[in-house]
Amino acid sequence: MNYLGVGISPGNVPVYHGTNPMVIERRVRIAELLLRCLICVLSVLTAFLVGTDSQVKEIFSIQKKARFTDMKALVFLVVANGVAAAYSLVQVVRCVVSVVKGSVLVNKPLAWTIFSGDQAMAYLNVAAVGAAAQSAVFAKLGQTELQWMKICNMYGKFCNQVGEGISMAVLASVCMVLLSGISAFTLFRLCGVNKAKGNSGW
Numbered sequence: 001m002n003y004l005g006v007g008i009s010p011g012n013v014p015v016y017h018g019t020n021p022m023v024i025e026r027r028v029r030i031a032e033l034l035l036r037c038l039i040c041v042l043s044v045l046t047a048f049l050v051g052t053d054s055q056v057k058e059i060f061s062i063q064k065k066a067r068f069t070d071m072k073a074l075v076f077l078v079v080a081n082g083v084a085a086a087y088s089l090v091q092v093v094r095c096v097v098s099v100v101k102g103s104v105l106v107n108k109p110l111a112w113t114i115f116s117g118d119q120a121m122a123y124l125n126v127a128a129v130g131a132a133a134q135s136a137v138f139a140k141l142g143q144t145e146l147q148w149m150k151i152c153n154m155y156g157k158f159c160n161q162v163g164e165g166i167s168m169a170v171l172a173s174v175c176m177v178l179l180s181g182i183s184a185f186t187l188f189r190l191c192g193v194n195k196a197k198g199n200s201g202w
Helices: 023-052 072-102 107-142 156-200
Strands: 006-008 014-016 054-057 060-069
Touching: 023 072, 023 156, 054 156, 072 107, 072 156, 107 156
Parallel strands: none
Antiparallel strands: 006 014, 054 060
């Protein structure tokens, strides 16, 4: 018995038959490709904005130059986003080949590798964004108890560009978290398919 794509199983449990698994698979692959492209672009922008940022200020006839290397958290942010951009570029090539060929991921070890890599990139970049944001707050507001100056009062252009870079990094991190969910979905669905095939062999 079938009504509007809903069948009735022998146990009187409604079973939905209206969605084509291949359509879902293709949509997931396209979403993954778009997210990876977006992460690659945002990571490159972050590394460029922060890595090329500098400002020279003359203090008591002495020129002081602010660079991203003056803050270890910003160095961490640039390195993390550089690694994320390179990793995303490799994965974009893999996704493009997968979409063009129409192949479905059936290799369980590869699925585990992608899942682990996506998780590592997400954790790495979230940590880098957190560290950079904390340093940015100290630079903006200072810390009177520790006699830390408000650096952004002197290096306004430098701080503004760092802020733009951190904003790009936040967006990239959100995309990485979403992508981790997609890779987890792909992996666990693959494990479910393999388990179902194993049970059918009994």
